[in-house]
Amino acid sequence: MNLSIFFRKNLMLLAILAVLAGLFAAAANGMESSDFVITLLRGLSVGSLTFLVASGFSLIFGLLDVLNLAHGTLFMIGAYIGWTVYVRPDTFVDLLTPLALVFSGFMLGDVWTILSTRSLFAGGTKRVLPWAGILVSALILVGVLRSYPVSIWNPEDYAQSPVSISYLAGQGQNILPPPAAFGSISPLLALAGLLLGGLLLAFSLSLFNAGKQAVSKRLGWRSFAGFGAFLLAGIVFFVFNDALTAFLAALNTNWLFLTAVTVAVGAGIGLGALMETTLIRPLYIRPIYQLMLTIGLSAIGIEMVRAVWGRPEFTMPRPELFAGTGEACPATSLSDWWQYHCSTMILLDGRIRVYNEIFVPIVGLVVLAGVWMLLQRTRLGMVIRAGVQDREMVEALGINVRRVFTLVFALGVGLAALGGVLAAPSIGLSNMMGESFLLNALIALAIGGLTSYPGAALGSLLVGLLQQFIIKYGQIGIPIPFTDIIFKPTPPIVPASTILLMVVVLLILPNGLLGKKE
């Protein structure tokens, strides 16, 4: 494009970016270079975490038109799942068998579609049957799970609460309790109950979609492959429970952290896929119900987290790579840091936390580049970009858009879960961490452009930087020109500043900085 046309077309955007760059330069002038670098890196860190929530939210909204207000809660759940794997691998391993057996039923989607389409029930029975099935399956699952041995903490007892466990783990004194054993229920009965409950639950949920999905293929081995794999995995986890727990407990914390991140992201992807196929899909033509559903799911998620992990805030210990202390720390160079794994490092006379201010932004950049490559360089990305513009046409080309919907929803939730587990060692775990990051993400998307992926990155960066610079100026104060007054922004100004930026941007560019006219 001709340069002058580009400037003319993007005049307002360039003007806003120039003003922001000016403000940024003024901020750099107003503080010590060490303060500036630390604040900049902190801004990048918060921006990266915000981006992980915002990018998933934006992908889901762009393609599916779903405003997933439970996205923040899924970010939080990612953090808590990650913490569980990292600090209590025994609990995680104990839960693998029930989860695999219950979810195996959901792998029989083709079978359920055929069965529900061919079911001969009509009228009232047809309406009651799914609910009755859900009720019976819930009774079976609750009955079995109450007696199923899971070694777990107790949020009501301080000594056994996640706060204490986390503290001890941070001190290197994490001793796992002896494994829980079967008592009132026989192992075989428990496994059969879990399998039956899962099958019944999956079938009952599929009945809601009966007749809405045309059946176009016969059952083949692929229709049963997922079920078989989950069933086998459930049995393997059951048989090798103790060995797997011992293996994870003996792992170096770096590897354990990597495992925790992988599990949290995997759980996010699975949860996202399950949520889209069972709860969101029937409501595509009812956006208001969808909105209510996601708000409800968010509230349920928060309460579940409170019930399981308790209300108090706690921090996930950092892996060894970022936890070193002692005389050699803080590190003065990267090689120093690599040698002593210092938790802090000296940069331009300022002391930065390596995990928060270096590692998290790097992961944010890697994810930004990775998802960008996925969107721009792969067929799936091409289909997603096309689907954002015209879903019907994509379907008319012979592409199963529903499957792409599920993939994108799962990917979006996976990104949120990644954000959550990365945030756990830096900002800590709390019941409301998801809500505050969702708010940040929504503001970032409004600033950057709701369905624009680069817009999500730019908006998140601006939100992170603005918040951190306001916090810093709250400490050092801003001298008001031509007066002796030093203005110190108070904490409530931090969220207010990002909202003010959003309002200004939207007044000038209603679609955000990089958004397109809808």
Next chain:
Amino acid sequence: MNHLLEVQSIHTFIGQYHILQGVDVRVPKGSITALLGRNGAGKTTTLKTILGLTPPRQGKVVFEGREINGMRSFDIAALGIGFVPEHRAIFRDLSVEENLKIAERRKGDYTRKQDFLFSLFPDLKRLINLPGTHLSGGQQQMLAIARALVADNRLLLIDEPSEGLAPVLIEQLMQAIRQLSAETTVVLVEQNFLVASQLAEYYVIIEEGRSVKQGKMKDLVNDKATIHRYLGAA
């Protein structure tokens, strides 16, 4: 006669509106069949019903002897039916090449068809890296048809190809459609009777959601009374 597609007495609703109230269409293999009728008669809905985008509540759609109504639209398309919608539906943020590549059903479809597509629409080769949003109306129409030809489709549903185009471009498009009809059966919705009569061998007239007349185009061209009554053309 060997029919590639048979639409039998379909009834389609959009929301509460009963749009198609009994449409029958028979499309002989290797032909161009035009769906004719006034604005709002139900021609576009007929195409969308064939493709399953607005599924019928009653009636049958039979493609190559197989009943396809009730199937999901992407499964119907995958049987070998290409669609060129009324407003082209070019993916504006995708490049011309990506707009073509996305239509691949098997890996390599685009590479295999490249020479054929660019011989049909030479302009597209020059524009290959431009985003869809930078194309003119005529170029978008060519791209939309080329996109429908990337996969091995045996039936093409083309909706209003000449709409909003200059006469020179219409002539170019007509040549392309004639050329591609040697290999692919075409169902064409066209408001411009002159274009439809020059292209199609068969016609179906749709009036208020019902098919009221069908036959050979050469017979219709001489039937001024029918043309005047249903199409309003002189």
